[in-house]
Amino acid sequence: MAQILDPIPGAKPEQIRCCYVNATSQIQVVRITNVASWYFERVAFPGHRLVFESFPEALLEIHTGMMASAILSDTFPCKDLEIEDNSSKEQKKTKPVSENKKAFKNNLMILI
Known part of the structure; x- marks a missing residue:
């Protein structure tokens, strides 16, 4: 950041x-x-x-x-x-594309 x-x-x-x-x-x-x-x-x-x-x-x-x-x-x-960094967790796990998009939208909502 x-x-x-x-x-x-x-x-x-x-x-x-x-x-x-x-x-x-x-x-x-x-x-x-x-x-x-x-x-x-x-x-x-x-x-x-x-x-x-x-x-x-x-x-x-x-x-x-x-x-x-x-x-x-x-x-x-x-x-x-401290807030959780979801990007490091997502790199360790392989998720379907739809779940990755959902996590991205949730992260944006947190930062706004």
Whole structure:
């Protein structure tokens, strides 16, 4: 998965794909600050689904606030936000074409 800014340092095999959803009615700033040589920060609007790559030991900080102030409102271990990568499972199993199309459509629905 491409991350336009601030790519993960090095290509370590323990990278995981994560998903965070802003289920509040406020704008949030999400950050990962505990990984050396890497700073990840994104804005999550209400209802926004953020899919990103990280490391299992990383902590996702959720900052919520108004105008010029924000407070650290929550912290989640990225390993708890991990989403399953169906592509590696599909490569191990041979499925009929119709099932592969169905899995592809389901994956698109998750990312939208």
